[in-house]
Amino acid sequence: xxxxxxxxxxxxxxxTLLLGVAYGVATRYQMAAERQVxxxxxxxxxxxxxxxxxxxxxxxxxxxxxxxxxxxxxxIATDRDAKxxxxxxxxxxxxxxxxxxxxxxxxxxxxxxxPDGHGLPEGRGDVETGEAIFSDxxxxxxxxxxxxxxNWPVLAGxxxxxxxxxxxxxxxxxxxxxSTVWDYIQRSxxxxxxxxxxxxxxxxxxxxxxxxxxxxxxxxxxSHENFADILMPNVAGFVVDDRAETEYALWRKKPCxxxxxxxxxxxxxxxxxxxxxxxxxxxxxTTHSDGEVSxxxxxxxxxxxxxxxxxxxxxxxxxxHRVGPHLxxxxxxxxxxxxxxxYSQVFDVAAKEGQIWDEESMAAFLLEPRTYFQGTKMAxxxxxxxxxxxxxxxxxxxxxx
Amino acid sequence: MAGxxxxxxxxxxxxxxGGLLSSKAEARSPDPLITELQDWASQTGDGVxxxxxxxxxxxxxxxxxxxxxxxxxxxxxxxxxxPIHALDGTITPQGxxxxxxxxxxxxxxxxxxxLLINGLVENPIVLTYGDIERFPRETHVYFxxxxxxxxxxxxxxxxxxxxxxxxxxxxxxxxxxxxRVLLAEAGADMSDQxxxxxxxxxxxxxxxxxxxxxxxxDCLVAFKANGEALRKExxxxxxxxxxxxxxxxxxxxxxxxxxxxxxxxxxxxxxxYTDLLANGTARKWSWVMDAKAVITxxxxxxxxxxxxxxxxxxxxxxxxxxxxxxxxxxxxxxxxWEIARLGYRxxxxxxxxxxxxxxxxxxxxxxxxxxxxxxxxxxxxKSQLRAxxxxxxxxxxxxxxxxxxxxxxxxENVEIT
Numbered sequence: 001x002x003x004x005x006x007x008x009x010x011x012x013x014x015x016t017l018l019l020g021v022a023y024g025v026a027t028r029y030q031m032a033a034e035r036q037v038x039x040x041x042x043x044x045x046x047x048x049x050x051x052x053x054x055x056x057x058x059x060x061x062x063x064x065x066x067x068x069x070x071x072x073x074x075x076i077a078t079d080r081d082a083k084x085x086x087x088x089x090x091x092x093x094x095x096x097x098x099x100x101x102x103x104x105x106x107x108x109x110x111x112x113x114x115p116d117g118h119g120l121p122e123g124r125g126d127v128e129t130g131e132a133i134f135s136d137x138x139x140x141x142x143x144x145x146x147x148x149x150x151n152w153p154v155l156a157g158x159x160x161x162x163x164x165x166x167x168x169x170x171x172x173x174x175x176x177x178x179s180t181v182w183d184y185i186q187r188s189x190x191x192x193x194x195x196x197x198x199x200x201x202x203x204x205x206x207x208x209x210x211x212x213x214x215x216x217x218x219x220x221x222x223s224h225e226n227f228a229d230i231l232m233p234n235v236a237g238f239v240v241d242d243r244a245e246t247e248y249a250l251w252r253k254k255p256c257x258x259x260x261x262x263x264x265x266x267x268x269x270x271x272x273x274x275x276x277x278x279x280x281x282x283x284x285x286t287t288h289s290d291g292e293v294s295x296x297x298x299x300x301x302x303x304x305x306x307x308x309x310x311x312x313x314x315x316x317x318x319x320x321h322r323v324g325p326h327l328x329x330x331x332x333x334x335x336x337x338x339x340x341x342x343y344s345q346v347f348d349v350a351a352k353e354g355q356i357w358d359e360e361s362m363a364a365f366l367l368e369p370r371t372y373f374q375g376t377k378m379a380x381x382x383x384x385x386x387x388x389x390x391x392x393x394x395x396x397x398x399x400x401x
Numbered sequence: 402m403a404g405x406x407x408x409x410x411x412x413x414x415x416x417x418x419g420g421l422l423s424s425k426a427e428a429r430s431p432d433p434l435i436t437e438l439q440d441w442a443s444q445t446g447d448g449v450x451x452x453x454x455x456x457x458x459x460x461x462x463x464x465x466x467x468x469x470x471x472x473x474x475x476x477x478x479x480x481x482x483x484p485i486h487a488l489d490g491t492i493t494p495q496g497x498x499x500x501x502x503x504x505x506x507x508x509x510x511x512x513x514x515x516l517l518i519n520g521l522v523e524n525p526i527v528l529t530y531g532d533i534e535r536f537p538r539e540t541h542v543y544f545x546x547x548x549x550x551x552x553x554x555x556x557x558x559x560x561x562x563x564x565x566x567x568x569x570x571x572x573x574x575x576x577x578x579x580x581r582v583l584l585a586e587a588g589a590d591m592s593d594q595x596x597x598x599x600x601x602x603x604x605x606x607x608x609x610x611x612x613x614x615x616x617x618x619d620c621l622v623a624f625k626a627n628g629e630a631l632r633k634e635x636x637x638x639x640x641x642x643x644x645x646x647x648x649x650x651x652x653x654x655x656x657x658x659x660x661x662x663x664x665x666x667x668x669x670x671x672x673x674y675t676d677l678l679a680n681g682t683a684r685k686w687s688w689v690m691d692a693k694a695v696i697t698x699x700x701x702x703x704x705x706x707x708x709x710x711x712x713x714x715x716x717x718x719x720x721x722x723x724x725x726x727x728x729x730x731x732x733x734x735x736x737x738w739e740i741a742r743l744g745y746r747x748x749x750x751x752x753x754x755x756x757x758x759x760x761x762x763x764x765x766x767x768x769x770x771x772x773x774x775x776x777x778x779x780x781x782x783k784s785q786l787r788a789x790x791x792x793x794x795x796x797x798x799x800x801x802x803x804x805x806x807x808x809x810x811x812x813e814n815v816e817i818t
């Protein structure tokens with residue numbers, strides 16, 4: 001199911017939900033006519049959904065295995081798997097558990113996009129717009145040119161490297177379908193603020209990624225209408241798992257037990273690379289009791305709460321700007337005052353007015369960020385409790401010297 | 402200690418602890434642990450409720466999941482490893498079973514849990530957590546292995562510890578509802594050519610396409626592991642269990658099952674979890690985890706401290722094709738093999754524990770184990786695998802592992818000819 005058929009189902013109304021689903025699905029997948037007929041026939045002979053919970057449909061006996069349509073062989077564990085439980089009764093009848101899903105619920109969660117583009121909502125975005133959005137939301141991990149920062153994924157380039165010693169698997173060099181890019185960005189990105197981009201923004205980012213992979217020119221705009229025209233370079237680069245032919249046939253043989261090789265030499269040692277994490281040593285830790293337990297607990301709690309912030313904001317000696325600015329020495333800092341970070345406009349205004357971050361402004365901002373600074377790019381919706389806010393402030397203060 | 406290598410330190414530790422040169426310890430003076438009154442034999446210990454939910458005793462606090470910081474950009478989209486070097490038997494305790502998240506482990510309450518089944522179904526339905534507990538359920542033990550387990554070893558010996566080379570692995574007793582029961586409830590079109598699209602509730606929205614035949618065979622919608630609720634990091638309150646198939650399909654925080662007519666080709670089944678071959682093409686839909694065995698002790702993190710004499714060689718074997726029927730052990734790098742003893746015969750697609758009891762006289766050893774499953778599949782060597790696939794597959798490395806044991810009992814991950 002996808003958004004378009006769902007709208008169609010909505011229009012049909014709930015009373016014809018069954019048929020609507022069958023029809024919508026059939027249309028979407030262009031199923032063979034026979035199957036469509038079969039599905040509708042099945043729907044016709046099945047009890048109506050609303051009636052399913054009637055007393056006739058729910059087995060009255062408490063022992064489901066005794067219900068007439070349950071094979072008695074289901075009750076016997078096979079020799080092959082003697083440890084396993086007896087298989088659960090495999091009723092052909094519905095048990096009447098759960099409730100019908102509403103079209104709006106299906107529409108909210110069923111947003112996956114198929115390789116042929118089915119499921120795409122209407123929309124449009126061009127390379128230039130995409131570049132700006134990418135720069136704001138994606139570049140801190142993926143780089144301004146989708147080249148990847150640190151260990152984060154490289155999204156562009158790598159053409160003709162797949163058969164080399166160090167293949168670079170990018171959207172351009174490896175991904176077989178453009179639908180995957182759209183689907184993944186709309187559902188799983190940006191990291192830490194997933195599902196906050198609208199359709200046009202996603203189209204624009206995908207257009208920019210095509211551009212950064214030299215697959216379209218800078219004037220290109222991507223939409224639901226031209227989406228299916230884009231063929232990814234590596235679409236033919238995949239084969240369905242062929243281990244049964246290429247490997248199992250070789251290795252399902254009686255193994256050698258004696259004199260299997262003439263000599264054995266060590267060719268490589270892990271210790272030469274020396275990249276293994278150090279072992280944990282069991283020393284007893286020294287504990288202090290200096291009477292400041294409660295303050296420490298607030299900071300500790302704040303550190304925990306700060307996990308919500310740290311995909312975008314870093315603190316500490318190694319802190320760098322990410323999607324958001326680093327927060328070292330935040331208190332006493334001019335709001336929007338770091339010159340090497342691109343703030344939302346509303347912060348530039350605050351900086352000009354010389355506003356300063358203090359506990360009060362920070363608490364108000366953390367409670368309702370988008371109210372306190374209307375227009376902030378920060379996607380976070382705010383902390384819930386005074387304890388969380390006090391904790392985060394106390395934690396940030398430990399990085400204020 | 403500066404200047405001493407880890408290797409020498411471990412060797413020194415072995416010598417100090419074990420009395421390496423004699424296989425029999427002889428007491429020269431009475432052991433005060435026996436002859437003197439100890440506190441624990443005189444005073445009382447903790448009362449009940451000292452730990453209402455217990456953790457292992459502090460002396461075992463090195464037996465924990467570890468990550469390899471340089472592997473991933475941060476810990477939120479990352480993986481850590483089960484300390485299999487320090488475990489025995491077959492069941493993995495939940496608290497040290499490896500974690501793999503794509504957007505972190507979310508805290509999802511049972512009362513906020515919803516499962517939607519839609520697509521090619523007569524009755525799209527919504528189930529709550531309570532609803533799921535009302536369907537007939539089953540209990541089975543299955544291993545879960547990440548497709549990338551041992552993935553860092555394709556180009557050669559890299560990580561010096563079985564926790565890191567083979568620890569994206571756990572084995573639990575799952576209780577859940579067979580997936581086919583839930584599909585029947587929704588009136589799914591269970592035609593062979595159909596697929597399921599399985600999706601999680603976390604921000605990564607991890608989604609995978611699953612062929613109908615597997616869904617109807619043995620998949621479980623699980624809500625208990627090892628008798629208790631799933632841990633947050635393993636998908637509390639509900640995850641999918643896909644026996645014998647790569648861990649990425651075991652979608653955590655399961656929120657949606659859609660019956661579809663073709664594979665969705667999501668990010669996790671195209672960009673990731675596909676196996677690049679030497680010629681530049683890649684295998685997709687390589688779901689089954691082939692048979693694999695590894696010696697967990699001795700291993701680099703579990704060197705031989707006790708000196709010469711009786712030595713228990715212990716390890717794990719498993720196969721996504723079914724049951725392990727035999728494990729062979731070699732002490733000489735694969736020149737000769739002996740059949741190991743299956744100390745705990747696992748069930749279908751579950752870990753099997755094997756033991757091989759030897760008398761070690763201090764000779765250097767090149768320890769190997771190879772698994773054989775009920776289909777006759779014999780675990781290949783790394784060279785055999787590389788000959789077919791090259792070195793860039795990342796996933797599905799089930800080649801035979803070699804541990805070098807020196808005369809001091811220090812163990813190292815090596816590659817051999």
